[in-house]
Amino acid sequence: AKTKESVFTKISRAIIGKTKVDDEVLDNLEEILISSDVGVETTLKIIERIEKRVSADKYMGTSELNGILKEEIASLLEENNSNDIADFDLPESNEPYVIMVVGVNGVGKTTTIGKLAWHFKAAGKKVVLGAADTFRAAAIDQLQIWADRVQVPLVKQVMGADPASVAYDTLSSAKAQGADVVIIDTAGRLHNKVNLMNELSKIKSVMKKVVPTAPHEVLLVLDGSTGQNAFEQAKQFTKATEVSALALTKLDGTAKGGVVIGISDQFKIPVKYIGIGEKMEDLQIFRRREFVESLFS
Amino acid sequence: MFENLNEKLERSFKLLKGQGKITEINVAETLKEVRRALLDADVNFKIAKSFTENVRKKALGMDVLNAVKPSQLMVKIVHDELAELMGGKFIDINLKGNPSVILIAGLQGSGKTTFSGKLAKMLKSKKGRHPLLVACDVYRPAAIEQLKVLGEQIGVPVFTEDGSKNPVKIALEAIRQAKLQGNDVVIIDTAGRLAIDQEMMNEISAVKDAVKPHEILFVVDSMTGQDAVNTAKEFNDRLDFDGVVLTKLDGDTRGGAALSIRSVVDKPIKFVGTGEKLDALDNFHPERMADRILGMGDIVSLVEKA
Ligand SMILES: Nc1nc2c(ncn2[C@@H]2O[C@H](COP(=O)(O)OP(=O)(O)OP(=O)(O)O)[C@@H](O)[C@H]2O)c(=O)[nH]1
Ligand SMILES: Nc1nc2c(ncn2[C@@H]2O[C@H](COP(=O)(O)OP(=O)(O)OP(=O)(O)O)[C@@H](O)[C@H]2O)c(=O)[nH]1
Ligand SMILES: [Mg+2]
Ligand SMILES: [Mg+2]
Numbered sequence: 001a002k003t004k005e006s007v008f009t010k011i012s013r014a015i016i017g018k019t020k021v022d023d024e025v026l027d028n029l030e031e032i033l034i035s036s037d038v039g040v041e042t043t044l045k046i047i048e049r050i051e052k053r054v055s056a057d058k059y060m061g062t063s064e065l066n067g068i069l070k071e072e073i074a075s076l077l078e079e080n081n082s083n084d085i086a087d088f089d090l091p092e093s094n095e096p097y098v099i100m101v102v103g104v105n106g107v108g109k110t111t112t113i114g115k116l117a118w119h120f121k122a123a124g125k126k127v128v129l130g131a132a133d134t135f136r137a138a139a140i141d142q143l144q145i146w147a148d149r150v151q152v153p154l155v156k157q158v159m160g161a162d163p164a165s166v167a168y169d170t171l172s173s174a175k176a177q178g179a180d181v182v183i184i185d186t187a188g189r190l191h192n193k194v195n196l197m198n199e200l201s202k203i204k205s206v207m208k209k210v211v212p213t214a215p216h217e218v219l220l221v222l223d224g225s226t227g228q229n230a231f232e233q234a235k236q237f238t239k240a241t242e243v244s245a246l247a248l249t250k251l252d253g254t255a256k257g258g259v260v261i262g263i264s265d266q267f268k269i270p271v272k273y274i275g276i277g278e279k280m281e282d283l284q285i286f287r288r289r290e291f292v293e294s295l296f297s
Numbered sequence: 298m299f300e301n302l303n304e305k306l307e308r309s310f311k312l313l314k315g316q317g318k319i320t321e322i323n324v325a326e327t328l329k330e331v332r333r334a335l336l337d338a339d340v341n342f343k344i345a346k347s348f349t350e351n352v353r354k355k356a357l358g359m360d361v362l363n364a365v366k367p368s369q370l371m372v373k374i375v376h377d378e379l380a381e382l383m384g385g386k387f388i389d390i391n392l393k394g395n396p397s398v399i400l401i402a403g404l405q406g407s408g409k410t411t412f413s414g415k416l417a418k419m420l421k422s423k424k425g426r427h428p429l430l431v432a433c434d435v436y437r438p439a440a441i442e443q444l445k446v447l448g449e450q451i452g453v454p455v456f457t458e459d460g461s462k463n464p465v466k467i468a469l470e471a472i473r474q475a476k477l478q479g480n481d482v483v484i485i486d487t488a489g490r491l492a493i494d495q496e497m498m499n500e501i502s503a504v505k506d507a508v509k510p511h512e513i514l515f516v517v518d519s520m521t522g523q524d525a526v527n528t529a530k531e532f533n534d535r536l537d538f539d540g541v542v543l544t545k546l547d548g549d550t551r552g553g554a555a556l557s558i559r560s561v562v563d564k565p566i567k568f569v570g571t572g573e574k575l576d577a578l579d580n581f582h583p584e585r586m587a588d589r590i591l592g593m594g595d596i597v598s599l600v601e602k603a
Binding site for chain 1 (some may be wrong): 528
């Protein structure tokens with residue numbers, strides 16, 4: 001069983017015996033937010049907004065704080081991008097919908113792909129996977145095991161092969177098979193390595209030779225326990241590949257993943273999926289309200 | 298977003314020109330900047346707070362030398378305090394026993410398997426040892442294969458029991474084999490696990506109890522945020538590990554988790570991983586880590602010369 005302490009429990013404890021939101025309450029709020037990896041800048045932004053509301057509404061009591069807090073955080077996740085997506089649904093098209101998955105080492109890219117494949121397949125889609133991580137030891141075998149588990153085809157070459165060439169093969173094969181969705185795995189890479197980041201741009205442009213509108217989605221996977229470095233990750237991967245969606249993994253642990261609040265606010269990239277375990281069903285569509293709720297539960 | 302702490306301090310000290318002492322009033326703004334730098338570096342909230350409190354006490358009443366700016370003096374105080382907290386002297390891995398048994402533990406994806414390969418390589422090439430790698434991750438798809446590939450790359454044997462779901466048995470059998478084959482170090486790679494996953498924590502405790510390792514190393518991703526303290530504490534409570542391995546320091550993370558872990562479990566950081574290749578392993582340098590957390594260049598040596 002998990003032993004997370006509820007943020008609201010903490011807040012309630014902090015404000016016992018108080019009837020108004022004062023500096024001490026706001027200080028406590030700051031601690032709680034920063035401890036969830038929300039980061040100093042975003043935390044100050046949230047607190048500023050609350051302070052404004054407090055001074056506008058002189059009689060705001062602590063009992064209203066919880067509701068307002070949730071509202072303000074949800075709005076940071078909301079202001080930027082549209083609505084939550086409906087389900088594991090894809091736009092109608094006569095070409096395969098191509099998803100390229102990127103991120104730093106060990107965040108959960110390959111596992112997320114396995115889970116996505118399972119969900120898309122369960123939703124009746126025809127899925128093809130591409131093993132374009134040709135670098136890490138046994139990365140291809142790992143994705144092969146996932147493909148077997150989910151029972152979807154995998155296009156692969158040998159370790160050390162050119163990842164762009166694997167991506168090209170995968171799209172060609174998917175197109176020939178009339179697949180609905182293609183998911184391309186890429187090797188983990190730290191965002192400060194210029195050559196490796198350029199390789200991603202190359203994979204991306206090669207795919208266009210097969211499907212001119214590809215990739216339709218560049219999914220950046222972030223580890224839910226990562227701290228403020230996730231900002232740099234979002235920045236550099238966006239620069240190299242125009243990231244269009246985020247997946248946040250490992251939220252089954254004690255880390256809160258609060259860093260995505262600031263990221264989605266600053267980069268206007270929606271969080272699409274959350275990983276909550278290592279099994280194939282352990283992926284969920286990100287729901288703002290639920291996320292904010294769980295941040296506080 | 299990672300601004301140099303020194304620049305920030307310069308700014309917060311602008312008003313101070315001409316004052317010869319660090320006082321309660323002029324130090325407050327500076328400490329705020331220090332605290333913020335620590336939080337931006339992912340140092341745990343509580344630790345950042347008590348740290349700045351210590352610095353405040355040290356700084357108050359200090360004379361500001363003519364030769365250095367107050368901001369520089371503050372940086373030096375902060376830096377020295379940080380370096381001290383990171384652990385003064387280097388503590389090496391314990392290789393007693395024949396074979397010496399080393400157990401590797403940590404969260405999912407932190408870099409355990411890669412580190413196991415790196416350590417084997419280092420012990421083989423730099424210490425003339427004959428390591429045996431042991432694949433005790435029976436869960437992650439292709440985990441065993443991954444270790445086999447690494448073993449092959451460095452010419453180190455890998456003990457596996459394909460199909461087995463029992464890490465305790467695998468580890469015990471590996472040690473028996475090591476004795477027969479003359480392997481003087483046994484490195485046990487284990488599955489990634491969450492500290493709150495009781496079943497998996499019981500499993501690794503059982504491996505520990507069975508093999509009685511001479512050294513248990515906790516592997517942690519240097520990009521970890523505020524949760525680092527919880528995880529390190531839980532693993533330490535269960536395993537009483539001997540040292541910490543900080544991975545992926547070739548990135549641009551400030552790595553404040555290092556300070557948090559060090560403060561909370563008081564175990565030395567023994568190694569740092571600085572790349573995906575198997576020779577990208579270094580010993581830990583407290584001074585460099587202190588610079589890194591603060592995002593500083595050569596300000597400290599500048600102050601020391603003054
Ligand atoms: N608890 C938990 N573990 C996860 C989750 N997602 C992935 N993992 C685990 O994290 C580890 C790393 O996952 P991978 O999918 O291999 O990560 P990756 O990003 O592909 O790694 P590289 O290809 O080496 O960069 C594995 O042990 C996964 O089982 C999650 O949502 N929860
Ligand atoms: N850049 C960099 N990458 C690293 C370093 N150490 C490990 N990695 C990468 O991080 C990813 C995860 O490493 P693994 O060794 O598979 O991690 P693990 O802890 O064994 O993962 P699980 O067994 O799934 O829990 C891989 O892509 C490694 O290549 C490092 O020091 N620097
Ligand atoms: Mg992978
Ligand atoms: Mg491993």
